[in-house]
Amino acid sequence: MKNIVKILAVAAVSFSVYAFTAAETKTKETITVVIDAGHGGTDFGAVHESHMEKDIVSQISNKIHTLNKNSDVIIYFTRTDDNLITLEKRTAMINDIKPDLFVSLHVNQHKNDGTFGMEGYVAKESLYSEESLAFASDLTSKLSKATNLNVRGIKKAPFYILKNTNCPGLVLELGFLSNEKDRNYLTDANNQEVIAKTILDFICQMR
Numbered sequence: 001m002k003n004i005v006k007i008l009a010v011a012a013v014s015f016s017v018y019a020f021t022a023a024e025t026k027t028k029e030t031i032t033v034v035i036d037a038g039h040g041g042t043d044f045g046a047v048h049e050s051h052m053e054k055d056i057v058s059q060i061s062n063k064i065h066t067l068n069k070n071s072d073v074i075i076y077f078t079r080t081d082d083n084l085i086t087l088e089k090r091t092a093m094i095n096d097i098k099p100d101l102f103v104s105l106h107v108n109q110h111k112n113d114g115t116f117g118m119e120g121y122v123a124k125e126s127l128y129s130e131e132s133l134a135f136a137s138d139l140t141s142k143l144s145k146a147t148n149l150n151v152r153g154i155k156k157a158p159f160y161i162l163k164n165t166n167c168p169g170l171v172l173e174l175g176f177l178s179n180e181k182d183r184n185y186l187t188d189a190n191n192q193e194v195i196a197k198t199i200l201d202f203i204c205q206m207r
């Protein structure tokens with residue numbers, strides 16, 4: 001029994017390292033979500049001239065943190081600075097937190113610069129596949145109404161983070177860095193604020 005208590009204490013300490021908002025207990029009125037800003041450090045993700053995917057998703061993630069003033073909406077962030085975190089570590093963080101939802105933020109690229117729009121990905125291998133699918137279509141629909149980003153569709157893909165997490169979750173590709181219209185939209189700070197606010201509103205409505 002003593003050992004169990006110790007393990008829980010260690011887990012609580014390690015949570016506080018990356019949790020902006022501390023939540024030790026979950027109540028019915030509380031929503032817990034993990035925002036995972038993709039890539040980081042030496043992993044730039046999509047790149048176009050000086051624009052990098054890792055920066056865009058980090059800027060949006062940080063804006064979600066700043067905007068969240070709801071004490072009953074607990075949002076954890078897998079990274080808050082420009083660090084490279086492995087997919088295994090991100091997945092372990094999510095499984096430790098056991099959130100109601102995680103959203104992994106990404107920006108796409110394509111060799112055809114005419115390809116544009118948002119894509120949501122869920123894994124059919126996940127036990128939460130159907131729930132994730134519903135979250136993905138609702139969130140992309142709300143985002144497309146609030147922004148000038150179109151929805152390309154919701155797809156199923158066996159991505160590591162989707163297959164290996166024990167909760168609803170989705171990978172959200174916000175648009176294509178290779179497409180001029182999407183790039184101009186996604187790299188603008190005011191537009192990033194609109195995206196962050198829409199994602200936060202969506203999370204708040206989950207209560």
Ligand SMILES: [Zn+2]
Pocket residue numbers: 038039045046053105106107
């Ligand atoms: Zn990515």
